[in-house]
Amino acid sequence: MSIFVVQGGFVRISEKYSYSKYRNKESRPQGSGRVFVSPKEKFSFNPIINLPAKFWGNIGLLILIVFGLWFVFYSRFFQIKEIIIEGNSLVSSDRISKNIDLGQNIFRFNIKNTREKIIANNPLIGDVAIYRGIPNALKIVILERKPQIIWQSGDKYYLVDESGTVGREVSNSEFPDLIRIADRKNMPVHVGQHLLSESFINFSEKINRDFFSEVNIHPTGYYITETTFDPYVQTDSGFFVKFDTARDAKKQLSDLKDIIIAYRSNIHEYVDVRINGWAYYK
Structure with a gap:
């Protein structure tokens, strides 16, 4: 910008005015010199990029941990x-x-x-x-669990384990070596039911194991009519034997042996050894 000054009919053009020049002169403190900033200091500093190396190391470690957890707990591997x-x-x-x-x-x-x-x-x-x-x-x-008995109710057969629990339904041809006990009342049975006491199972095993060796007669079947306290054993001699599971199995077999030796010819239907010290036959 130029300034025109009129003096006595003559026009004199003063020096060119610069706003920025005078502003800088006015704003710059007296006696101060110029301040020069190197390009490196002026443009290279960034508060994020120039964080300490330890910070970036921790970030990297965190990323590895997160990825590791995902890989271990959620990947298809x-x-x-x-x-x-x-x-x-x-x-x-x-x-x-x-x-x-x-x-x-x-x-x-x-x-x-x-x-x-x-x-x-x-x-x-x-x-x-x-x-x-x-x-x-x-x-x-x-x-x-160890299977112990095949329990028959009606036309169905059930595998009973050592604790007296019904394991599953089976066919009559399965487990031929196990004792088969028929329920003459045909009470309903379901899998998982606790059907028999362990004392009943132990008693039945002893009778089945020692019957022939004690009395020289083969048992052909086992059945229940009213309660598991009074099991019946059918024999190949045509009669059956009534037992009491609350009494000792060996003692009852001994009583049975004695009465068979003494009265074998008179026994046609059954022998009852349930009462201690007594034996009945028919």
Whole structure:
């Protein structure tokens, strides 16, 4: 910008005015010099990029930890793909494995709940041990209950274990070596029911094991008419024997032996050894 000054008819052009020049002069303190900033200091500093190296190390470590947790607990690499079952003979592997969903994460798989579920759904299983096989397999070891008796009610047969619990329904041809006891009242039975006492099972085993060796007569069948306290044993000699499970099995077999030796020709229907010190026959 130029300034025109009129003096005595003459026009004089003064120096060119610069706003920025005068502003800088007015705003700059007296006696101060110019301040020069190097390009490196002026443009290279960034408060985020120039954080300490330790900070970036911690960030990297956190990222690795998060990725590691995701990989271990949520990636497909550790999903259950194989189930190995051992120790089962009475319960099928398919019945056991249906309690487990394939595809679960092997580390998040709940062993305790699965074990309880398998035992609850399978009365013939006494205990279960489950082991993780990294990366994607489970091993299940089954401890089954010992089958003791085949219980007949009507036209149905049930496998009863050593504790007296009904394990499952079976056919008449299965387990030919087990004692078969028929319920003449045909009371309804369901799987998982605690049907018989352990004392009854132990008594029946002793009678079945020692009957022939004591009296030289073969038992052909066992049945219940009213209560499990009074089991009957049918013999191949045409008569049956009434026992009392509350009394000692060996003592009753001894009494039976004595009466058969003394009165064998008079026995046609039954022998009753339930009363201590007495024996009845017909």
